[in-house]
Amino acid sequence: MKTPGDNGIAFPEWAYKPESSPGSRQIQLWHFILELLRKEEYHDVIAWQGDYGEFVIKDPDEVARLWGARKCKPQMNYDKLSRALRYYYNKRILHKTKGKKFTYKFNFNKLVLVNYPLIDMGSTPVFLRAHLPVPTGAGTHFRFPPSTPSEVLSPNEDLRSPGGMFSSVARRMARGSVSDCSDGTSVNSEIEEGNGGAGEERGERSVSGGGGPGGGGGYRGIIHPRLSHEALFRMYGGPGNPGGHPGSRHAAHRIHPDSLSPFPVSPLPGPGGAGLLAPPLSPMTPSSHLPYTPSPTLSPMLGSHFSFNPEDMKRYLQAHTQSVYNYGLSPRAFLQYPNIVIPQPHRPAADKAGLSGERGAAERAGRGDRGGERHHHPSLAHATHHHPHPPHSAHPHTHSHPMHHPLHLGEEPPHMSPFKFKLQPPPLGRKHKESHSKPRQSSLSSGSMTSTSGLGSSLSFGSDLSSASGSGFISASSSTQSLNSSGLPKIKVEPISDIESEEEVEVTDISDEDPDERDEEFKLFSPRHFRAPEPHRHHHHHLANSTAAPQHHPHPDEDLDEDVFKAPAPPPPGLMPFFTSQHTHSNAPRMPPALKSEPADHGDSNTPPPQTGSVEAPQTKCIPLKLRFKRRWSEDQRMEASQEESDDKKVRPEEEREKEKEKERQRQREKERERERQSNGRMETEENGTGSREEDSPPPLAYEGSLATLLASQRQVSAELHRATAQLSLENKDC
């Protein structure tokens, strides 16, 4: 059925949240687009089509008009709107699908980040932490896993040190504003490259769950980026479009099961959705971990409207965010979950092929009408009906958790990181101009990196972005490994493979296909990354700076970017909030669990994998090179500091806080009411999510301690969600 667009669903709700848009408080274009996409009424104007994440503007003028209305810019037209859209290219939020008119494709990873950069993971419940390798180290402030860039960076780390800088970057990245690593590297790429460089074979295998070979190297093996994605899919929903939308016609393209929706599986909790969200991945055992039962109904993704329970949302987001990141980056993901077992890869090709065939048909069918059923509640519906694919694929190995892999990071000292990153030189790229200025770097650089200098060189250093943050495992790269005992990541400069350096990619498109991946990877590596307009800045690659390695880190996202689009991220194992228990169960059978992490839990309640990591893990994260971002380092520092003070809250403008406070108060009141109501069951109330859970399902032990925090944070979240929801009207209200 229906294309996703038809359903109106297609995008994960979380993607919609406008919220945190950085600078501009106003609605952002991509968000607006998403809104239109999700509404059926605009189906004739704009709709999902093609690969996942791809949409077509059927009526450009109308879209422009709507946009103009929303922004109170009557003069808006497609030309202008498209210009704005083009700006997203660099941000990597969107890509142009070449060859198809008015067709663009979203990058979810970015969106997630953008939307929820602030999510406070700080309050992440303990139980969650358990699964994540968080840098909890100190315990105090930990901010959630690395997934979020900001978090990644932020943690204590030496702010002053390079890490600090990074953090700022990270934030930006999160916002999406940054090109992020676009410039640089992506994890995947790195990995791949690394491997490639190494000559490894990464190719395959990947999966083996078992593990990898062990050792640092092992990680790598385990996680082949690409494979992992696919694998994940399978796990989650399976490539087959679980969602039921078979539609993708383009079979050829990757895996996306559903063509239209961005998520391979439907994002929704439904079958497909469930897959995504709740996938049984959790090796960790969900039930125990997920203390709360998230109200299924409320889950964010459910209807097409924003109906969600903030709490759940939050949890979801957290999880999702993380997963996204991880996902994309496969490596990290795994790192994070030491116990995870990777599913064996099935040959995607096969799957794809099969699917593709189907999809085509389905799609066609869907296209026509759409009407009837939309499953808004996919969870149920989907699950029920479509079963996407048989389980087979899915669980490759159901659970075998082989014990932990050798790699666990948990304890890992920082050293071992499996991956190495390549750093990119500052992106000169496109705007050199922009970049040049900001001396601020000095602060950064002073310490260690010189940034820029080497333009072309690519470096690789250990640390993984993601994990870095927390875990501490950052570490070094397997290959290189360079870690120093100090814990700081060492940076190593490696010459990048020629290939990388060289290529140029073209870029824009990414439409589907390999190119995408390639592009991205390239981009990452290549100095130019940014879509480079730069005709060649070639940089002298490698050489330069060996010493200085700026850290530009690749971003986590990056790699994924496109990939991500293509594939949804798997939820972190322990996390999946809702769904899991319920949905999952139901679905469980079908859903193949992909990753598994170890149930460490079981035994102990949740012992978190010791990921705690050193506090000081050096994190190197990726840094965007773009100097263009001028954010001051000091500023970031300050922010961080403040964050630390208040763990939970992220830094936000005072005003907002105030607002939130008020809202909180209200919420409190509502909460009470809600409790009463709760029993009745309500679905779409967005607001309060907070109250509910508490009583409903008591949290697990582990998380008790953090409960307070959690609640607080949730409250915030809910407030934000509220706001977001409110904001969402397409047509603008009065201008």
Add this chain to the structure above:
DNA sequence: ACCGGAAGAG
């Protein structure tokens, strides 16, 4: 149609 630079608004 699409691209992206430049300037500028908010």
Add this chain to the structure above:
DNA sequence: CTCTTCCGGT
């Protein structure tokens, strides 16, 4: 910062 405007180029 994000987006709006303009605009020259493909």
